[in-house]
Amino acid sequence: MTHILPGATIGILGGGQLARMLALAGARLGLKTHIYSPVADDPAFDVCAAQTRAEFLDEAALRAFAQSVDVITYEFENVPARTAEVLEELRPVRPNPKILALTQDRLVEKQFIRRIGATTADFFDVNDLPSFTKAVETLGYPSILKTRRFGYDGKGQSKVTQHADLSKIFNDLGTTCCILEKFVPFSKEVSVIATRSIDGAFSAYDLCENLHENHILKTTHVPARIKQETAQKAFQIAEDIANATNYVGVFAVEMFIVSKQQEEIVIVNEIAPRVHNSGHWTLDGATTSQFEQHMRAVAGWPLGSTLRLGSNITMNNLIGSEADDWLKIMEEKGAMLHLYGKKETRPGRKMGHYTKIAP
Numbered sequence: 001m002t003h004i005l006p007g008a009t010i011g012i013l014g015g016g017q018l019a020r021m022l023a024l025a026g027a028r029l030g031l032k033t034h035i036y037s038p039v040a041d042d043p044a045f046d047v048c049a050a051q052t053r054a055e056f057l058d059e060a061a062l063r064a065f066a067q068s069v070d071v072i073t074y075e076f077e078n079v080p081a082r083t084a085e086v087l088e089e090l091r092p093v094r095p096n097p098k099i100l101a102l103t104q105d106r107l108v109e110k111q112f113i114r115r116i117g118a119t120t121a122d123f124f125d126v127n128d129l130p131s132f133t134k135a136v137e138t139l140g141y142p143s144i145l146k147t148r149r150f151g152y153d154g155k156g157q158s159k160v161t162q163h164a165d166l167s168k169i170f171n172d173l174g175t176t177c178c179i180l181e182k183f184v185p186f187s188k189e190v191s192v193i194a195t196r197s198i199d200g201a202f203s204a205y206d207l208c209e210n211l212h213e214n215h216i217l218k219t220t221h222v223p224a225r226i227k228q229e230t231a232q233k234a235f236q237i238a239e240d241i242a243n244a245t246n247y248v249g250v251f252a253v254e255m256f257i258v259s260k261q262q263e264e265i266v267i268v269n270e271i272a273p274r275v276h277n278s279g280h281w282t283l284d285g286a287t288t289s290q291f292e293q294h295m296r297a298v299a300g301w302p303l304g305s306t307l308r309l310g311s312n313i314t315m316n317n318l319i320g321s322e323a324d325d326w327l328k329i330m331e332e333k334g335a336m337l338h339l340y341g342k343k344e345t346r347p348g349r350k351m352g353h354y355t356k357i358a359p
């Protein structure tokens, strides 16, 4: 049997706000969640039926966790390969962990995206100062040096401009395992939030238009203000990615749109094998939220409708102390507020978001 029944338990690796919103969506459908995270005060621990606080390489804890759940998923892409291996022996892990190897390493990810026929920024593998210098000479300015692994919210990246001290930039990155990417002069950043079910059905929400501040998502506007045919291209790329990886669950594909005269070119930036910040508007603005959709897919259930419930929808992230304004936002007519229950406010930390829907 590939599907589980209401009352069953879904294990989630990671305990951040994404896991929290997955657990809440699961509860609505009668599913229990068991959160596994090494971080003691993670926000998902407040809303789950069972919890394990242990390291991701604690094999005894992983086995006990697997035995207590029916199926396992994850809220972040940096799940260690060994963790997935231990869990897979005992329970289905969805999406299948092959996607982790593809998305944990920017070099492997970009090679994969090109293999399926989509476009990425030009890039070079960089391992030392000579290969960095050579890559800069070839790609020109500006370009962006990125660590191959563990980057998020712009961490592990450095913009390379003319007259920059290459040796300093390279040494400051803290690892020699990186790539240099050509800077993409995009007119817009967009993302596809899509889902593939266990029987291969593909479904996508309206394209999201994303605005970043200090490399952190600030605002998502739906639908993205681009041509219909460009959106179609973006959806096709997402479907190709899902089919090529036999994916099950929700995932996001971040893309740049470059406008050249009348043409809009789609360039894939990165893939997130999980629910995504730019899909938070679906909690209030779509028939089925991305969190419910992911739980449905992981449970082996049919996917829900992705119908958008308004002509224009805006989602604003509350980053760091911005969340101190929660009362003011709550009083705003039509603002739908979500707070993640994080105990400590830190600069750059995602504390909550709110959504507004134009009827």
Ligand code: ADP
Pocket: 121, 144, 151, 152, 153, 154, 155, 181, 182, 183, 184, 185, 186, 189, 212, 215, 254, 269, 270
């Ligand atoms: P992260 O894992 O931190 O999200 P990204 O590669 O998505 O890493 O980079 C974060 C942001 O930096 C992007 O959303 C985009 O705004 C900007 N950026 C990244 N790569 C490029 C590029 N090659 N050209 C232009 N902007 C970029």
Ligand code: MG
Pocket: 153, 254, 270
């Ligand atoms: Mg990104």
